[in-house]
Amino acid sequence: MARKYFGTDGIRGLTNIAPMTAAMAMKVGMAAGAYFVRGDHRHRVVIGKDTRLSGYMLENALVAGFTAVGMDVVLLGPLPTPAVAMLTQSMRADLGVMISASHNPYADNGIKLFGPDGYKLSDEAELAIEALIDGDVALAAAGDIGRARRVEDARGRYIHFAKSSFPDDLRLDGMKVVVDCANGAAYQVAPSALWELGAQVVAIGVEPNGKNINHRVGSTAPQTLSETVVASGAAIGIALDGDADRLIVVDENGRVIDGDQLMATIATGFARRGKLAGGGLVATVMSNLGLERHLSAQGLGLVRTGVGDRYVLEAMRARGYNVGGEQSGHIILSDYGTTGDGLVAALQILAEVKRAGAPASDVLHRFEPLPQLLKNVKYARGGKPLEAASVRDTIAAAEAELSGIGRLVIRPSGTEPVIRVMAEGDDAAQVEAVVDRICDAVRAAA
Template sequence: MARLFGTDGVRGVANQDLTAELALDLSVAAAHVLGEAGAFGHRQPTALVARDPRASGEFLEAAVCAGLASAGVDVIRVGVIPTPAAAYLVNEFRTDLGVMLSASHNPMPDNGIKFFQRGGVKLADDLEDAIEQRMGEPWQRPTGEKVGRIQYSADAVKTYIDHLVRSLRQEQALKGLTIVLDTANGASFHTAPTAFRAQGAEVIAIHDEPNGININDGAGSTHPEKLQAAVLANHADLGFAFDGDADRCLAVDHEGNLVDGDQILAILALALQEDHRLASNTVVATIMSNLGLTLAMREHEIHVDQTKVGDRYVLESMNANGFSLGGEQSGHVIMSEFATTGDGVLTGLHVAARVARTGKSLQELASVMTRLPQALINVRGVDKLRAGMDPEVNKAVADANQTLGDTGRVVLRPSGTEPLVRVMVEAATQDEADSICQRLAGIVKDRLAI
C-alpha cells in the first residue's frame, strides 16, 4: 500500500481522493498521536485549524474540526489564512497541534491536509507514519465535558500581520516603492497587501478576490506572466507572486524579468551576511537549485548545504544545524529567525526592504548569481514509484551526467505531490539542456509507462 503522506501532507482531488471521512479519520489519529493532554497546561489538548479559500475547504474544515473535537481536542478555527500564518499561530497560541487545509499551488479541485506539531513545526516522517498506523484503530471516545469544544478566533489574522510588519525592525521600511502583489486568489489576498501597505509601500494588488473556485487559476507563482505584465503596465519598482497558500514567493524586477527562489536566496544570504545574521555562513538549498547559486555563494565564501527536494528537508537541515536561511528554487524560502516554515509574504517583505535599503533595483541585486541554462520536463502517465529502479533509465541518466561532466548535471525524481516524474537538466547551453532533457523524458515515458 502506498504511503498516505507525500512530501507536503496528504493531497488529492477533494471529495474523491481526499474525502470528509478520510479527513475525519486523519484528524482523530493525529489527535491521538500529537495531542497529549496538558502539554501547555490546558484542560485538554488544543488544535488550531486553518484553510485556504478553496470551496472544498469548507466541508473538509467541518470534518477536521468534528474529528478533533470527538477525540477530546479543543479547536480554534482561524478561517482563511496562509499556511505559514497557521504555523506561526500554532506557536503563538501555544496549541498542541495545527491543521492546514490547502493544496498549495495545485489546481482548485485538489485539496490537502498538513499537520503541525507543537511550536508550528511540520511533522517528521516517523510522526506521519504513526498517524497512518493509528488510523482505524479502536479508541475510547470521550463523553460529557471531555468532548472538545470549537471556537473561532477573530484576532488571528491581525496577530500574524503584526508579526510580519515587526519582522522588518523599522517603520515605513518600504516607503517610496511601488509594488505589485499577485495573491493567486488565495490565502494571502488580505494579509499580503495589508502588511506591505503597513510598511509604506504603494501596493497594486491583482488576483485578490477569491471566490472558492478561482484559486491559482491563471494566477500567482505558477503563472508569473500575469505579474510580469502588471509590473510593466503600472511602471512598478518590483512585484511578488504567491501561490494559493502563500508559502512560496517569486519576484519580478522593474523590467518584467522573473527572479526565482534561487536568486531570492542569494539576495537574502548576502543581506544576512552583511548584518552578521547568516548562521554558520551557510544557505540550505535542495538538489534542484541551480548550480549558479552554489557558484555565486562560493564567491562570497558562503557554503550551500544541499538536501532532498521539499521544504521539510530544508527545514530538517536548518533545525539540526542551526542554520538561518534556506529554500527552494520554486520560491519556498525559510527565514528561521521569523518563521518555522516557508513564508512567501515574509520573503517578499524582506526582499523589498533590501531594495529600499540599498537603493539598488531588484534586477541589480539578483545579478549576483547567473543561472545556468536549465530544462525541466514533468512526465505524466508513468509509474513514479519505479523512478530510479529501471536499469535503462538509470543508465541513460548516468551517461548524460558523464557527457555533461562539470558543465552540468541531471536530476530525475518522482514528484512528492503529483502523479509524475520530473526530469531536470542543467548544461552549458540551453540547446544542450533542452536536447538531453527531451531525450531522457522520452526514455522515462517509454520505460515507466503505466
Template sequence: MTERLFGTDGVRGIANKELTPLLAYHLGRAGAYVLSETHDKPTVVVGRDTRISGDMLESALIAGICSVGANVLRVGVMPTPAVAFLTRHFGADAGVVISASHNPVEYNGIKFFNGEGFKLPDAMEDEIEALVKGPDGRIQSPTGPAVGRVVTEDGLHPYADFIKSAAGTDFRGLKVAIDCANGAAYRVAPLVFRELGAEVFVINDRPDGCNINVNCGSTSPEVIAGFVREVGADVGLSFDGDADRLIAVDEKGQVVDGDHIMAVCAEYMNRKGLLKNGTVVATVMSNMGFEVALKKAGIKTVRTKVGDRYVLEEMLKGGYNLGGEQSGHIIFLDHNTTGDGLLTAVKLLSVMVEEAKPLSELRNIMKVYPQILVNVEVKDKAGYAKSTSIKEAVEETEALLGENGRIVVRPSGTEPLIRVMVEGEDEKVIKDLAHRLAEVIRKELS
C-alpha cells in the first residue's frame, strides 16, 4: 500500500476487495494499541449502518480491538452521529463507525472518533496507519483474563433521548414524512418524531443489507417529495445511509437543501441571540443566494474547502456553533461534534413550530442563484495550479461576472476531474461562461 489509508472521512473502499476483513482486523488492533498508549485498557464504542458487509467488518474490527486487550461496547446499527454521541455518553475512550454514508452498498468504511466524539487528529491516524502498513511487533497480544471483552449496549434510547432534548418544543399537530434510506436511521428516526408528538409516515425503513441508498434517501429527494404530496404531510425528512445528512421537503414538495436549512436556522438563532459570533461556516459550494440572504439578516458567512472536516476545523478555530454543506451535512456544535441528520431535522421543525410558519414560507429566506457545474476529465489534475492560461481565463470570467456571480474551480478529491462551478443571476450567461472555461481547461490538461 502506497496511498494514504485515511481519507477525509476515515478508511473507505469496496468491502471485501479494498476494505477487507483482514484490514479491518489490523485497523482494530492498531487503533486500540494507539489508544492504549494514553488509556489503560481502553473501551471503544462500535456501531455500523445496515450494509450487508457490516457484519463481516464489525466482527473483524472487534476481534482486532479485543486482541490487544481493549474492551468493546457494541451498539449495533446506529447513525454515525449517534456513535459520536454515545462515545461521550458511555464515557468511552474512542468510537468507531462502520459505514460508507451515502455511497452504494458495495462500499464500506471505518471511521474513528476520539473520546470527545471528534475525528482523530491526523497524527494519531498516521500512527495507526504506520502500524497497519508495517510490522506490528510493538503490538502485544495478551492472553487469559487480559483479552478484551465485548458488551452489547442499548444505544438507541440514549441517542433518541438526546435528540429529543434538543427540540425545545413538541411537534404535536405536525404530519411528518420520513425517508430512512433503508439505512441507519430506520428505527431511531420514526421513534424520535413519534415520541415528540408528530403524526409520522415512513418509507424505506426495511433494510435488507443491499437496499441502502437505492433510489431513496437524501440523494434522491424526489422520492420524499412525492411521498409528502401523497400523504399530505407538513414536512418531509430524507436521510442518507448513515443519517449524518438531511435533505428536507416542504408541504408543497419543494426541496429544502442544506443551504436553505442553515439559512432558516441561522436567522432564527441569530434573532434569539444563540448564533455565536453572528457567523455561519459553509463551503465554497454553498449557493451565492445563501450568502446574500445571511448578509441581509446581518449574519457573516465564512467559506471553507469542500468537506465537513474543513467546516468543523473552521468552527472550532473561530468559536462558531453552526456550519455545514449544501448536501445537508450540518453541524450544530452546541449539541454534537459532527453532522447529524436527526438533530438537524429536530432543529428545523422547532423553528417551524416556534415561528408558526409552514416550511414553504421559511425557505423563501433565500433566493437560489442559478448554478452550473461542469466536470472536465483531465490527465493531470496537478497541472491546474501551474497553468497561466487557466488562471487568466478564470480571472477574465470573474471580471465578466463582477459582484453578480461567483466561480469555483477545483480538482476532484477522488476522480481525474477538474470541477468548474459558475454561479450568477442569468442562467444562460453562466452556462456559456462555464463551458468556455471548461474548454480552456480541457485543452490545457487533456
C-alpha cells in the first residue's frame, strides 16, 4: 500500500503548502502521539530541529499535537538528526522527532520520526500514523494533557556521545581541520567536538539566520569548503548537510571525496583491526562500480539496496553489517548509532588519517571511480513517464548496450517530481550518450 504523506525520509515539502503546514504538523503530533501512547506510564517525545525559520512554527504545532493526546514534550533546540535518535534512546522516550528538510533549501521543511529504539519508523508504522492523521484521534482529558520543557544540555550530551566514538589512543593535536556546518543543525556541536579533541578548527557555515541553511555551503555545495581548505593550509575539510546526517570530505588539495571513498576507507580500516562485521559493507544501487571492484580486491563484499538510508540500515540489521551508507555521504556506523551521523563518520575518517600519518589525499582516495553520470528530469506532478512504452524501450536498449560493462539505474525521486537517470561504465562518452537518450525519452513522455 502506497504511503500518502511519508516519503523515503519522513514528510517533506514546501513550507506553508500542504503537507508542510502548521495544521498538518499538529495532526502529525496528535497521530504519532496516539500511536505511541501505550501502557500507563507518562509518555514522552523529544523534538529537535535544524535552523530553518519555519522550524519555530512546526515545533510549536507539534507540541500542541503531542500534548493534546497526553504526551510530555522535551524540546532539544537545534541539534543534528543523529543526536535526536540518540537522545530518544537515552532519555527513554517513546518517540523522537526531527524537524528538518536535510540538504534542501530553507523554504522546505520536513518531519522525521524515530521509534523508542532510536530507529526510523517502519513502513507499517508510518501507514498506521497516516490513517490516524486522516481519522479521528481521541484527545486527553483536561487533567492528562502533556507538559513541555526545554533541555539545555542536549548539545553537551551529543558532543560527549560523538567524542566517545573517537579512539581513546588518538588526538587531533596539530591537525588543522576546516568544518562546514551548512548553517545548519551542527553549527555549534561539530566545531566544539573537534576542538575538544585537539584540532585547530576553522569553522564555516556557522552563522545561521533562518534562511541561509545549505546556501552555498554544506555537503551539497563543497566549493567554499575546498577554497577554504586550500587558502588556510588545512590538512582536511569536512562538510555536513543541514541536519548533519551526511558527510562529504575535502582533502588538503581541495579535491572532493564522496561517500563511496569514505565508506571504503572506514570499512577497510575496520577490517584491518578486526572490527568489520558482515565481511563488507552495504551501499545503494547508486554507489560506483569502482567501489565494488575495490572491495572485492580486498576480499570484502558489497550488498546493494534501493536508494535511501533507511533501506541501507534495514539490510545492515538483517545481514549483520556494521558499515553502510550512500555515495551522497549518508554513512551509518551501527556500532555507534541507529542512523547516519556525519560527525561520527568524520571522526572515523580523521582517525584513519591520523593513524596513517599521511596526507588525506593519499589515505582517502581508495579507488578510481568509473565514469558515472547522473541527470534529473522534472515532470508534472501526477505524471508517470516511466510507464510510457517509448521510455521502457529506450531503457531496455540502454541496458543491453551496457550489459557486462556498466550499470544503469533509473528511479523517481522520493521527495520531488523528478526522474533520476544514472549510468556508469568504462567508457565516459558511451555513458553520457546513454543517459542523454533516456533523459530525452523521459522528457518527451512527461
